[in-house]
Amino acid sequence: MNASPTAPFTTIIGLEVHVQLQTRTKLFCGCSTQFGAPPNTQVCPTCLGLPGSLPVMNRQAFALALRAALALNCTIAPTTKWDRKNYFYPDLPKGYQISQFDLPFSSAGHLEVVDPKGAFAPRDVGIIRVHLEEDAGKSMHDEAAGTGDTRIDLNRAGTPLCEIVTQPDLRSPQEARAWLNELKLLLVYLGVSDCNMQEGSLRVDANINLHIPQPDGRIAKTPIVEIKNMNSFRSVERALVYETARQYQEWQETKAEMGSKPKQTRGWDEPAGITRGQRAKEESSDYRYFPEPDLVLVTVDAAQLAAVQSGMTEPPTELRKALESRWKISAYDSDVLVNQGRELVGYFEELAGAIGEGKVASNWMQQDVLRTLNERGGTIDAFPVTPAGLADLIRRVTAGDFDTSRAREIFAEMVTSGRSAADVVATLGISAVDDDELLTLCHELLAANPKIVADVRGGKEQAAAGLIGQAKKKNANVNPGKVREKCLELIRAMG
Amino acid sequence: MQPAELTAIDIVTAVRQGDLTAVQCTLAFLQRIEAHNGSINAFLHVDAAGALATAERIDKRRSQGLPIGPLAGLPVAVKDAICTADQPTTCASKMLAHFRPPYDAEVVARLRAADAVIVGKTNMDEFAMGGSNENSAFGPVRNPWDVTRAPGGSSGGSAACVAADMAPVAIGSDTGGSIRQPAGLCGITGLKPTYGRVSRRGLVAFASSLDQIGPMARSAADCALIMETIAGHDPGDATSLTGGVPRYSTQLDQPLAGVRIGRVPEHFAAGLDPEVARGVEEAFAVFKAAGATVHDIQLPHAKYGVPTYYLIAPCEASSNLARYDGAHYGHRATRRDEEGHRATRRDEEGHGTAPHTPGAFESPLVEMYCRSRAEGFGPEVKRRIMLGTYALSAGYYDAYYAKALRVRRLIRQDYLNAFEQVDLIGGPVSATAAFKLGEKTNDPLAMYLVDLYTVTANLAGVGGISFPCGFTKSGLPIGFQLQAPALGEGLLLRATDRFQHLTAWHQRRPKSIPSAGPAGR
C-alpha cells in the first residue's frame, strides 16, 4: 500500500504535530507543568480563566520554541503576535485559546529523514510553520458514575505547545512514521520536549489523499482527509495504511475528487483498526481569530537568536555524520546509535575512545549493550557496566585472554553482579589456555571418541561438533573454534 | 465640618495628625451610605465590618507609633468590575451574582497596601456596557442631583457615591468614557489615565485594548493623591507601561502660562445642548484668564470614533465574555431533568429565555451553555456579544474589525498631529446634562452617542479628565473634558486643579438627597 512502484497512485501525506515544551512553568502564568499531579492542583486565576486575570508570556517557553524552529531550519519572524482562537469547550476555561494565526514566530523550514537501509529515498520534508500556543485542559468522561458527567482537569491548561505543520511532502505511511521518529529524536536531543505520547506531550494529526494518474494523463486527486486520535507513531502508520486503502476503494466506487466536498475529519479507532468519519458539526468551525489585546508584540533580535543558537547542542543529523567520520563507522551503525539518544551516544564515544576503535565499540554497543538494555529495561545512565569497565573487558579479548563468546558470559555476569571484568575472571577461574594444554586436551578427546574420529575420517566433518561440548566440560576456558580446528588437524594428520 | 464632607487630602492629613481617627471617618461615610444608598443605589455591596476592622487596625498602628500608609484611613469605593478577595465582584450581572474572586485586583492591592479602607463595591452598567447605569442587573443608579435622572455610566455608582458624599473617592473604569461621562453628569472629577498607566490586572475585562482604571473624586487634587498609589508598572499586566510615576500632587500648584489648549470646532456642531455649549465656552475663558492660550484644532477622523468604538469594543467583549459559560463558575442554568423534579410541566415550558423545544440543542453541553448565557446576561450585553461575534466571523472580519483597526490608527494619528500644536485638548464631556432614567433605554443608538466626545481618547490610548464647569438652569452639572498626550496625567491634573482654584463648581453639593427612596437591589 506504500508508494511502491506498482501502486496505481501516489500517496500524499502532511502532518500536524503538537509538542509540549519542557518548561518548568506554563506559557502565560507561573503554574507548574509537572505531569501527573492530582487534578486542578496546578492552577491559578490566569490558567483558570477567572474574571480579571491576565496572561504574561513565559520568556523561557519562547526561547525553547525558537530552539525548535531553528533546528527545523525555519525562518524566524523579527516580530510576532498572539491571537485568540475562539471556541467553546469545557476544558478551555477562557472560551478562547491564545495561539498564533497570521504571524507565526517561524515559518518555511525543513527536516530530512533518511533510511540507512534504503527502505525509501531520503525525504526532505518542508515545514510550513511552527507556532506557539497554550494547551487546553483535559475532559474526562466519568463512565463509572453512570451519569454522563464530565470531569475537567485544568492542570494542563496553559502548558506551552508548539504546533509544527509540514508540507504534504511525505509519500508513504512508512515515511511518515520514520519522519516522526526523526522529529521526536531531534526535539528530545535539543531538550525542547520529552515527546511522551502516553502523557500527551506529543500529538499528531495527519492529512492524506491520493494522486491517481488517469488514462488521459490527468492526475485525479481524492478529497483530503484529516486523521485524528492516533496514540503512537505505529498508530499513525497503521491509520495511514488503512486510509490509503479506504480512499482508493472509495475512489473506485465514487470517483469523488478533491473540492467535491469539504475536508473530512476521521478518527482512528485503534482496537478496530479503522478510521471513522466524525460528525460534520465538528468539522466546520469559525474560530473568529483576532489579535490578543492582553499581550504585546514579541520582537526577536539577532542577539537573542545568537544566544539561542549558541545554547543548542548538535542535532541528530550532524551527530550521525560526526560519528561516521570520528570513529569510521558505517552510516547504518551511526544511525542506530544516534537513534538511541544522546546519552547512549555519550556511552559509545567514551567506550570507543577508551579502546581506540570505533567499529568494535559499535558492535559491542549494538550486540550487547543495547540487547541487554532491551531485555532489562532502564536507561543507559543506570547501566551497571561503565564504558571504562566494558573497555577493560574488550581489551582482554583483543589481547587473546579469552574469546568473544567467553567474553559475553563475563559481560552477562558483570551486568548482573555489577562487578569488574577482572573480578569476574578471577572468580570464575578464567585464564588463557596455552597451546600445550590445548594439544593435550585434543589428544585426550580423540582417544576417548574413536567413533567420531572414524566419522570424520569418513568425510563427515560436522561430527567434530560432538567433541566441543566434551572439551568445554574438561576445561571451561577453551576456545571452541580452536578445539575444533586442532582436532581436525590431528585427525587429518592420521592420514 | 462633618468627615463625610472632607476631601481625600483633608482626611489623610487629619488621620495622620491625629485630628480624626480612621474609625470615625469610616463610620461617617458608612452612615451616609446607610442613609442614602436606598435612594441612590450606588453600592451593590457595603463591607461595613471589613472596613471598620481595617480602620481599627490603622488607628491601632498609628497609636503605637508604627508607620501608616499614604492613604491611611481614607474610605474608597471600588467599581464592582474590579476584583476584591473579601467582597463579591458581580459586574452588576446576574451571571456573576454570587462570584467572589480568590484574589485582589492590582489596584485594590495597592490601595490596601497604602492603608486605604475599601468600603464597598459600586453599581455599574452590566460588564461596563452602557452610558446610563440602567443596564445593571441590580437596578439603576440614580443621579444625586435629581433622582429621576441617570448618573451616566458605566461607572455610575462610583460617580454617584462621590457626588452624594457616600465616599470621598471611588475607583472607576473607562472603556469609552465610563469614568469621564458619569463624573461629568454627577458634577465630580474623574480621570481616565493613559492606557497602561494603571494595571488592568483584576479588572474584569470588557474591551481589553480600551479598558483603563482611574480615580473619581471631588477634585483634581484628590485624584492626584489616588494616582500616586494606583499608577505604575505591573509586571503582571503585559500592557502596563513602564516608567516611574510622578508625584502628581506636588506638581499641582503651578500657573498655566504658556499652556496651549486645543478646541475642536466640530464639538460645537448641532447636537450639543446650548446650555452645555455655554458652560464649556465659559470654561475656555477661565483657562485663558489663567494664562493658557486656546487654539482651534482638527481631529478629522473623530467623527468615526463611535462606529469604530462600537466595532472594536464588542469584538473584544464577545471574546472576553466567552468564559461565562456556566461550566466553571458564575450562573449555570438548572438542568432540565433537575427542574423536572421541582417544577411543573407548565413552569418548565413557560419560563426561561432559551428555547425549550426538545432537540433544539445539539448536545446537553450546548444547551447548558445557551441557557446559562441566555439567563445570565442582560439585553445590552447580549447585543454587544452578538455584534462582536458577527463582526469577527469569517467573511466579515476585513470589512468590520480590520477596517475599524485602520480607522483607530488614523484617530491615533490625529491626536499625535494635534498634540504637535497644543498641549491639551478641551471640550464637552457629553452633549447634554444628565438625562431622564428611561429616556434612551429603548433607543440603543441614541445611548451609544453619549460616548461621542469620550471614545476617541480610548481609541487613541491617551488620558482624559472631566470636571464640573457650570450648572444648567435646572441645577444639573455640566462637565468639561481635557485630554492630553500619552502620560500627560500630570498636566491634566495640574490644569484641572488650577481651574478648581479659580472656580467653585466642584464644591457644589446636591441640596437634598432623599434619605429613603426607591429600593435598590
Ligand SMILES: [Zn+2]
Ligand atoms: Zn496558572
